[in-house]
Amino acid sequence: MNKKSIIILAAGQGTRMKSSLPKVLHKISGKPMLYYSIKEALKISDDITVVLYHQAQKIKEEIKQFFKEEINFVIQDHKNYPGTGGAVMGISPKYDKTLVLNADMPLIQANELEKFDLEGTIVMSVLNLKSAQGYGRVIIENENVKRVVEQKDATEEELKITTANAGVYQFDTQFLLENLPKLNNNNAQKEYYITDLVEMAITQKKVLKPIIVSEENFKGVNSKVELADAEVIHQKRIKNQFLKEGVILRLPDTIYIEEGVQIEGESIIENGVSLLGDTVIKNSHVKTNCVVEDSVLEDSDIGPMARVRPGSNLKNTHLGNFVETKKAILTGVKAGHLSYLGDCSIDEGTNVGAGCITCNYDGINKHKTIIGKNVFIGSDCQMVAPVTIEDDVMIAAGTCVTKDISKGNLAINRAPMKFIKNFYYRFFGKK
Numbered sequence: 001m002n003k004k005s006i007i008i009l010a011a012g013q014g015t016r017m018k019s020s021l022p023k024v025l026h027k028i029s030g031k032p033m034l035y036y037s038i039k040e041a042l043k044i045s046d047d048i049t050v051v052l053y054h055q056a057q058k059i060k061e062e063i064k065q066f067f068k069e070e071i072n073f074v075i076q077d078h079k080n081y082p083g084t085g086g087a088v089m090g091i092s093p094k095y096d097k098t099l100v101l102n103a104d105m106p107l108i109q110a111n112e113l114e115k116f117d118l119e120g121t122i123v124m125s126v127l128n129l130k131s132a133q134g135y136g137r138v139i140i141e142n143e144n145v146k147r148v149v150e151q152k153d154a155t156e157e158e159l160k161i162t163t164a165n166a167g168v169y170q171f172d173t174q175f176l177l178e179n180l181p182k183l184n185n186n187n188a189q190k191e192y193y194i195t196d197l198v199e200m201a202i203t204q205k206k207v208l209k210p211i212i213v214s215e216e217n218f219k220g221v222n223s224k225v226e227l228a229d230a231e232v233i234h235q236k237r238i239k240n241q242f243l244k245e246g247v248i249l250r251l252p253d254t255i256y257i258e259e260g261v262q263i264e265g266e267s268i269i270e271n272g273v274s275l276l277g278d279t280v281i282k283n284s285h286v287k288t289n290c291v292v293e294d295s296v297l298e299d300s301d302i303g304p305m306a307r308v309r310p311g312s313n314l315k316n317t318h319l320g321n322f323v324e325t326k327k328a329i330l331t332g333v334k335a336g337h338l339s340y341l342g343d344c345s346i347d348e349g350t351n352v353g354a355g356c357i358t359c360n361y362d363g364i365n366k367h368k369t370i371i372g373k374n375v376f377i378g379s380d381c382q383m384v385a386p387v388t389i390e391d392d393v394m395i396a397a398g399t400c401v402t403k404d405i406s407k408g409n410l411a412i413n414r415a416p417m418k419f420i421k422n423f424y425y426r427f428f429g430k431k
Helices: 033-042 056-064 084-088 110-116 173-182 196-203 224-244 423-428
Strands: 005-009 048-052 072-075 097-102 122-128 137-141 144-149 163-172 208-212 262-264 274-276 280-282 291-293 296-298 313-315 318-321 324-331 334-337 340-346 357-359 369-371 382-384 387-389
Touching (some): 005 033, 005 084, 033 048, 033 056, 033 110, 097 173, 122 137, 122 144, 122 196, 144 196, 163 173, 163 196, 173 196, 196 208, 382 387
Parallel strands (some): 005 048, 048 072, 122 208, 340 357, 340 369
Antiparallel strands (some): 122 163
């Protein structure tokens, strides 16, 4: 594969999204749309330039956190040179070929971009549609592009053509640099259009090659409806890959798995589960309607309806229904139901009864609870952090632990039970 430079156009405001958030930062499967364009571009090039304008600093800061590779960010001179042609002006590509992508195509894939390696001054992406309504038509003769016609300018015969412009181009870099200064804004929008370069190349009798691309991969996202549609497709791709790798997904259309999640080994993910962020699941069973975020589960089972919040690491552990963890390191632990385990470390053989809470927050700071091995915690106990409970300890049901507990001890602080004779009858006035 020949090396090429890649320019990604991400300067638009995206008014049809009806949002103050820049269009390219709207997320699909947990990552901004622009992330996917850059991710796929990096698979085939080391010269990536992203063109920004609207909320440029916000976009740059958000995107840079995802990539260690060098990404060039440039600001479009939108005042003097608006439009897609203006966006490409002033960039100095490193290689002889320059591929221009749109940042609102989050389903783009590198293996399809590699197909642009054809000989031609311009290689342009073409969709072969049942109906090209709304698209510019591409007239192809003898395997070359002869003309591009906008729908509003097309004749009745040209409107019947179903080959449409998909909006991604590979240029001979020298042609690009020589002809960009020739663009003008003599149009209704007073903008500089990259599509005018196609007309220039045709006039100059250059070779223009079409490449038929997948409508799904080159799907643009301009509204919340299209964003939702694209996420459905992306989710199906993620889940199909895990199914191929041997993961069991029960009713996969009901499961949500974000980009970056890892699932390994003999794992089962049941219906209604959400796996978020940088979660890793190894040989574990995640039951119905659980949420796991930025955490690791290894040889464990959770749920149904458990919530594992960021920073948790569970190994050989069982969490039952309505158990919530946060920054919890649990090794060989059983917590069957209705408990909150936050900012804690709990060692193997420990059983946490129903309704137990690590009280980790004092209103200003978070504090840690450390629980050792083979600790039996009865139901409805509170561990008020910071506190350490050593190995082989029993804690009676209903106990509020406010002090460290030494190895082998029983802790109990229940108030004595009192009986008031015949109170029921006095209270209700009957016997």
